[in-house]
Amino acid sequence: MEQSHVLNLLIHADVGAAPTTAANSYINDLTDLADGELAVVNDQNMVLSAVTVLTDDRVAQTGIRIVGRYGSRIVYSDFIKAENIISVRPIPSANFAEQVTHLGYNGTSGAIQIINSNTYKLKVNFEQVGRTGQGISDFVSVFVESDTSATGGEVVFGLEQLLRLAFNKQAERPIRMAVLNSATLVPNNEFDQNITVVQGSKFIVSAAGYTTVGGVITAAVGDFIRLGSATETDAAVALGSAVYKVVSISGSTMELDRPVTGVSGTYTASADVELIQAATAEAANWGIRFTAIAPTHEVGKRPYSKIAFTLGLEDFGTTTVSYTTAMSLGHGEEEAIADLEWFTYGQSGFRYRADYMMPQYTSRVVSGTDYHQVAIAWASDSRTESIGGPGHNPKQLIIAAADTYADTEAPDIVFEVLEAYTTVDLGALTI
Numbered sequence: 224m225e226q227s228h229v230l231n232l233l234i235h236a237d238v239g240a241a242p243t244t245a246a247n248s249y250i251n252d253l254t255d256l257a258d259g260e261l262a263v264v265n266d267q268n269m270v271l272s273a274v275t276v277l278t279d280d281r282v283a284q285t286g287i288r289i290v291g292r293y294g295s296r297i298v299y300s301d302f303i304k305a306e307n308i309i310s311v312r313p314i315p316s317a318n319f320a321e322q323v324t325h326l327g328y329n330g331t332s333g334a335i336q337i338i339n340s341n342t343y344k345l346k347v348n349f350e351q352v353g354r355t356g357q358g359i360s361d362f363v364s365v366f367v368e369s370d371t372s373a374t375g376g377e378v379v380f381g382l383e384q385l386l387r388l389a390f391n392k393q394a395e396r397p398i399r400m401a402v403l404n405s406a407t408l409v410p411n412n413e414f415d416q417n418i419t420v421v422q423g424s425k426f427i428v429s430a431a432g433y434t435t436v437g438g439v440i441t442a443a444v445g446d447f448i449r450l451g452s453a454t455e456t457d458a459a460v461a462l463g464s465a466v467y468k469v470v471s472i473s474g475s476t477m478e479l480d481r482p483v484t485g486v487s488g489t490y491t492a493s494a495d496v497e498l499i500q501a502a503t504a505e506a507a508n509w510g511i512r513f514t515a516i517a518p519t520h521e522v523g524k525r526p527y528s529k530i531a532f533t534l535g536l537e538d539f540g541t542t543t544v545s546y547t548t549a550m551s552l553g554h555g556e557e558e559a560i561a562d563l564e565w566f567t568y569g570q571s572g573f574r575y576r577a578d579y580m581m582p583q584y585t586s587r588v589v590s591g592t593d594y595h596q597v598a599i600a601w602a603s604d605s606r607t608e609s610i611g612g613p614g615h616n617p618k619q620l621i622i623a624a625a626d627t628y629a630d631t632e633a634p635d636i637v638f639e640v641l642e643a644y645t646t647v648d649l650g651a652l653t654i
Contacts, residue, residue: 229618231300232567233291234560234587234594235261235634237625242633246272256292259587260633261622263640264290266302272636273643287644289622289637293587300620309600309617311647316593316626319553321515322531325545327379328405328510330453330463335509336540337375343367345382346535349397351518352550353528354559358518361397363389375404375509376447376501380468380480383511387481397530398513399484401455401465404447405508406499408462411436413497418490420450420457425470425479433477435498442477444469447504449497455485460497463512466504515550520558522565522586527558555594560623564588594623595634595652597641630654 236259244255250268263271265281268290276282286304290297326345327335345365351358365385369378383400390396415438416431427450433442442448446469453463468480490496515530531550536542552559564586600619622641624634635654642649 229301230567230621231619232563232621232623233261233289233298233300234564235259235291235622235624235637236587236589237592237627238633239628240633241631242270242636244270246270246275250290253292253295253297256290256297257633258292258294261289261291261624261637262633263287263637263644271640273639276640276644282644287640289620294585301618303599303601303620305644307601308645309602310598311600311641311645311649312598313647313649313652314554314596314598315651316555316595317551317553318593319529319556320548320551321517321529322513322546322550323515323548324513324532324534325403325543325547326382326511326513326534326536327542328403328508329512329543329545329547330403330461330510333508333510333543333545334405335375335379335511335542337369337373337378337509338538338540339369339373340371341369341373341538341540343369343378343382343539344537345386345539347386347398347513347532348535349515349530349532351397351528352531352552353526354552354562355526355528357526358528361393365389374505375507376468376505379509379511384481395518396516397518398515398532401484401512401514402467403463403510403512404449404466404499404504405462405510406503406506408460408497410493411439412499413460413493413495414442414448415492417492418450418496420483420485420487420490422485422487423482425482427477427479427483428475429477430475432475433472433498436493440498440500442469442472442498443501444471445501447499447501448479449499450483451485451490451495457486457488457490457495459494464497465512466499520561522561526562527552527556553593555596555623555626557588557590557592557594560594561586561588563621563623589625592625592627595626595638596624597622597638597649597652599641599645624652628654 238257266285286302289300348362350360367381416429419428449460449464452458453461471478628634638652
């Protein structure tokens with residue numbers, strides 16, 4: 224029996240400074256490292272530079288190791304000898320992306336074809352995608368029948384409502400939607416009053432009525448409004464802004480066809496809310512924007528993941544589909560590093576996962592921070608570390624450094640030393 228793939232993780236905080244202990248000096252106690260700082264040392268704890276790592280006699284004999292300080296504890300990696308290195312993989316941080324797909328009009332072009340006496344059939348297949356490969360896979364199907372004088376609003380709002388109800392029945396809603404309309408932006412059709420919006424409510428409030436700039440047009444039941452920016456924030460309307468249908472108006476309160484998905488706030492007069500009269504909207508093109516919602520992440524229980532989905536259409540005629548933004552897990556996202564940190568026992572330095580009960584640890588992952596990573600795999604030259612007999616004992620060390628460091632700061636120095644020692648170009652990781 225062989226113990227293989229020993230994995231350690233070390234997280235380098237952005238300490239915002241040059242290394243605490245200079246090259247060729249020794250790390251003897253906690254004060255020689257800042258909390259969260261790493262350094263590359265030889266077997267006598269002498270700090271190495273990109274030059275001395277290639278000339279140090281102790282390195283040639285025993286290799287290098289990484290030392291880090293985590294509060295009142297010093298943690299070491301195993302020794303790594305250059306000749307035993309199997310692979311070195313630099314992984315620059317990269318932002319995640321939620322999938323965005325448009326059915327019909329996408330804010331620039333496209334349309335849902337409006338067909339009389341037609342049954343529109345739409346299937347949405349969605350899958351939870353993560354590093355573990357253990358996410359759910361499911362689908363919802365809806366059917367909307369148009370009448371003998373079909374309108375775009377009839378079809379689009381029917382699809383949106385049925386899909387919303389179906390998604391809300393999931394244990395966790397995977398996708399949110401916004402209805403879009405291609406009617407030309409008309410600044411004079413923006414409301415002349417501030418509009419108060421609460422996310423999740425279908426009621427909006429205006430203390431001074433619902434008239435457009437200069438009091439030219441008054442909103443009526445059956446009209447539509449554009450609310451906020453294309454990203455559903457409290458900002459100027461755009462062609463990609465979500466469109467809502469006016470269901471009722473009672474004094475200062477307007478009821479919309481569905482709860483607002485944009486942010487709460489007081490939307491500014493003459494800028495952030497636009498009226499589209501019914502006839503104008505129905506003469507334009509309609510669309511639905513589908514945006515994936517990231518599943519809840521909980522370290523140790525719900526691994527980091529994203530939602531990917533596809534649309535299946537039947538009897539939609541010439542309706543267009545635009546896969547606008549592909550789902551991406553990114554690289555070095557805080558949630559992914561937190562999962563890895565949990566799996567490796569919070570960088571406690573334990574060699575074999577099965578040998579220990581889950582210890583308590585303080586997470587070193589900083590909220591809102593992305594991490595550059597270097598993954599080093601090597602084979603031990605010891606033949607006594609296997610369980611039950613000799614083996615090649617592959618090991619892996621992952622170093623994750625908050626990607627906000629600058630040239631000559633401690634994380635940059637660590638990566639430069641590793642680049643020199645392994646002769647692998649670490650690219651954007653070294654500055």
